[in-house]
Amino acid sequence: MPPPAQDSTPAAEVRRIVRCARKASLATLDSSTLYPYASLVAIATNPSGAPILLLSRLALHTRNIAADPRASLLIEGAESVGDPLAGGRVTLMGKVHPVEDEVVRRRFLAVHPTAAKYAEFSDFSFFALELERAHYVGGFGRICTLSPSELLVDVGRAGELIAAEPELIATCNRDQAEAVARLGARLSGKEGRWQLTGLDPSGMDLALGHERTRWSFDAPVNDPVAAKEQLRTVLGASR
8 A cells, every 4th residue: 555645844844854863963062162063863852843862961062062052953854865965854953951851761762772771871861952943955946944833743731641652652552563563564665563652742653673654643632532543543544
């Protein structure tokens, strides 16, 4: 079966790129020279879609952030494209701040389970990018600037859903494993034991090893009951 149709607007494409990303180039201002300093970091997203990071205080980029939180993240969305400038990519600009939140920790480790071995180290902390603007390039001639309101989902009424996320994910992966695998294959074109790894008001994330894909809901859901109905509909259509 062909992959199901999804919103192809620039904002929707940026949301997919960010939600599916596992790494990004982080640009900070060097605290001693004020030159831009770029480094490779692992990323995930919090329920709103804002990027989250796990950084060591010993790293130069973390020392730079402590002196000046302004930063950018460059995320490439089409690594398999032959011409690297023909695929979609986005630069997210804002301020990076430390966060102490079990939800951030849980969601980051769901994407990067091997990070659990050093997330406990005293010099490591979680950070989030407070998004101020995004610059999207979807290939030659497809360029635009996007605001946080176009990219982030309001989670103000989604507290119960966020709290129920681990249980909903575990139930789907246990009781609807075949449907999850079929959906992942339809979205990505790659067969395998896809698993649900994230659930938020705007959609759900799936992973097969290091491969990631996403299904976006037609409308935001803010509670476990509505989320279960969406899951039942989406996964039922994959049978």
